[in-house]
Amino acid sequence: MSQHPRAILVLEDGTVFHGISVGVEGITTGEVAFNTAMTGYQEILTDPSYCRQIITLTYPHIGNTGTNLEDIESSNINKVYAAGLVVRDLPPVSSNWRKTETLPTFLKNHNVIAIAEIDTRKLTRILRQKGAQAGCIMTGRINESEALQKARAFPGLAGMDLAQVVSCKQTYEWQEGEWKWGGGYHIQPTTHFHVAALDFGIKRNILRKLAQRHCKVTVFPAQTPANEILASQPDGVFLSNGPGDPEPCNYAINITQRLLEAKVPLFGICLGHQILALAIGAKTIKMKFGHHGANHPVQDLDSGRVIITSQNHGFAVDINTLPSHARITHRSLFDNSLQGFELNENMAFTFQGHPEASPGPHDVDYLFDRFIDQMNQCKKN
Numbered sequence: 001m002s003q004h005p006r007a008i009l010v011l012e013d014g015t016v017f018h019g020i021s022v023g024v025e026g027i028t029t030g031e032v033a034f035n036t037a038m039t040g041y042q043e044i045l046t047d048p049s050y051c052r053q054i055i056t057l058t059y060p061h062i063g064n065t066g067t068n069l070e071d072i073e074s075s076n077i078n079k080v081y082a083a084g085l086v087v088r089d090l091p092p093v094s095s096n097w098r099k100t101e102t103l104p105t106f107l108k109n110h111n112v113i114a115i116a117e118i119d120t121r122k123l124t125r126i127l128r129q130k131g132a133q134a135g136c137i138m139t140g141r142i143n144e145s146e147a148l149q150k151a152r153a154f155p156g157l158a159g160m161d162l163a164q165v166v167s168c169k170q171t172y173e174w175q176e177g178e179w180k181w182g183g184g185y186h187i188q189p190t191t192h193f194h195v196a197a198l199d200f201g202i203k204r205n206i207l208r209k210l211a212q213r214h215c216k217v218t219v220f221p222a223q224t225p226a227n228e229i230l231a232s233q234p235d236g237v238f239l240s241n242g243p244g245d246p247e248p249c250n251y252a253i254n255i256t257q258r259l260l261e262a263k264v265p266l267f268g269i270c271l272g273h274q275i276l277a278l279a280i281g282a283k284t285i286k287m288k289f290g291h292h293g294a295n296h297p298v299q300d301l302d303s304g305r306v307i308i309t310s311q312n313h314g315f316a317v318d319i320n321t322l323p324s325h326a327r328i329t330h331r332s333l334f335d336n337s338l339q340g341f342e343l344n345e346n347m348a349f350t351f352q353g354h355p356e357a358s359p360g361p362h363d364v365d366y367l368f369d370r371f372i373d374q375m376n377q378c379k380k381n
């Protein structure tokens with residue numbers, strides 16, 4: 001029926017799925033994770049936090065709107081960091097007014113190995129029951145035992161420092177604000193704050209949310225010494241999302257400790273949240289299968305409000321190890337895990353999920369406003 005080459009996905013537990021290849025030909029290995037978002041496949045594929053992960057999308061039809069030049073989340077516009085893509089069904093026709101390519105063309109142009117026409121419900125149940133597993137996608141010339149061997153050889157994400165791998169190599173400035181109907185993206189001309197953003201794998205929409213609120217953002221490579229960051233005289237420092245295990249990122253933990261001593265306002269998202277927790281002596285753990293989706297309920301403990309959030313993490317801060325000077329502000333209503341905290345003696349706060357959405361709901365936008373308020377307050381003092 002299809003002219004696509006054959007492909008297999010083999011999990012480290014020995015399960016084999018047969019499908020078709022819809023990306024570039026080859027072999028890839030990584031941790032197989034599932035994401036339950038119904039939209040945003042292009043943003044998910046280009047989120048640097050998915051480095052070394054093969055993403056399974058549980059929504060069954062993927063590719064309906066093709067891809068475009070605007071929904072790219074990695075700072076390097078030509079880069080897809082995900083190690084592979086697994087989907088149920090690729091539609092024969094894709095259509096959208098912003099479309100520039102079909103999904104298979106995008107995958108081929110960005111060197112992504114992808115498999116379609118497999119039972120993603122069965123795969124997700126296996127991952128949910130047994131936990132995240134290593135896997136291998138092999139296309140064209142298929143050899144199940146070789147693929148199994150390759151899957152089992154994947155060392156796993158625990159202990160892997162990937163933030164420095166995906167981080168920018170040079171400092172750069174950002175002033176582009178959010179997307180507007182009729183005008184697309186635009187440069188935000190007036191700036192009131194200077195934010196230093198530490199790039200552990202930063203998503204573009206975080207930079208846009210800051211620029212939209214009149215911040216001029218300087219993005220620094222992950223290993224920039226704290227004194228260099230402080231010498232740029234930031235009104236606040238942002239600690240970004242990023243891939244891999246936060247625990248081996250000693251450089252980031254040390255920098256954050258120096259920034260805390262300097263009492264500069266701090267805001268950390270996802271990996272940045274985990275790094276800030278490690279910097280104050282808490283511990284992180286690997287989750288069974290993580291949180292990856294766009295409809296995760298989280299409670300804001302101060303207001304009591306339930307917010308629907310975008311999530312993408314496989315590690316978490318162990319809530320029992322959080323020191324007493326950290327006040328818990330947010331908890332997951334799925335598993336009660338820590339979703340945010342604030343430091344009493346510092347203007348520093350965090351969120352484990354993704355307030356920048358992209359893809360996902362904008363319920364947590366208010367945390368960007370809180371960062372602005374803190375910088376304002378600090379300026380006044």
Ligand SMILES: NC(=O)CC[C@H](N)C(=O)O
Pocket residue numbers: 049240241242243244245246269270271272312313314315316
């Ligand atoms: N999106 C992120 O920043 C992910 C953080 C970390 N790599 C984790 O998996 O938990």
